[in-house]
């Protein structure tokens with residue numbers, strides 16, 4: 001907008017200098033404006049977010065540190081994410097990066113999305129190039145799918161046109177009305193250009209509970225050697241369960257069949273020992289204790305406030321780390337009396 005104002009001003013200057021005999025004014029005006037133009041663009045991007053490497057740049061060290069220190073019980077997540085993000089950000093990608101996150105409530109899918117956004121965009125989740133799309137909030141009515149399709153198409157096209165390295169996070173994509181997800185399909189493909197725009201630098205994260213049960217079942221049958229579970233076996237379980245899930249928004253969707261998903265990322269159900277780590281983080285973050293002073297008794301009390309499954313063995317937390325903050329507040333506030 002400001003640039004347009006400058007151009008108008010410049011036009012006015014040349015017009016005035018043409019009718020006035022002060023031709024030197026026009027020359028000076030041109031020089032000043034040319035100077036302003038070359039300086040103004042870059043300066044503006046120092047203070048306000050632009051689609052440049054100052055604002056968008058993967059810090060893989062930070063990504064690795066954050067994932068390793070704040071994510072519990074997810075040995076399959078860190079490597080696959082770092083590997084694919086690095087490959088995607090460092091060279092010219094042949095297609096948009098599409099990562100499909102699978103797992104139950106509170107296992108860290110949203111958390112990891114946030115960490116990814118923060119390790120690429122200086123503004124993190126607040127960046128205008130990061131788009132969080134919540135299926136239940138934004139697409140609640142099945143009969144409005146045609147309208148939603150237009151909305152979604154418009155969002156993706158406008159965003160990527162403005163900045164090729166846009167990030168789209170689709171939360172609860174399994175709750176998307178059937179058919180809507182296919183709207184995204186062309187943007188995930190290998191096309192160099194689509195209507196004049198190149199979508200291959202964009203990143204899509206699909207978050208869902210789809211295959212959550214299949215993941216839990218597999219981990220339960222291997223729970224003593226959980227860390228030995230490999231990505232390959234988990235990927236197989238996820239893709240099979242995704243295709244067979246009738247309620248999934250991805251059901252019969254071309255996206256699965258055409259292998260447009262770069263990688264499946266499995267989030268495993270969390271055991272009591274992982275929940276305890278989340279509890280400690282929250283206790284420290286909310287200033288109840290310093291890390292070294294946390295009494296095990298408090299951690300145990302809080303962990304006991306959560307529900308576990310299967311009902312007889314009680315191995316995994318039903319809600320992962322999701323409800324930990326409210327349970328911490330509850331136990332700590334009632335304790336103090």
Ligand SMILES: *[C@@H]1O[C@H](CO)[C@@H](O)[C@H](O)[C@H]1NC(C)=O
Nearest residue numbers: 057058059060061062063065
């Ligand atoms: C990347 O992250 C690390 C760890 O958080 C930090 O020390 C470093 O300064 C960051 N590098 C850049 C270029 O921002």
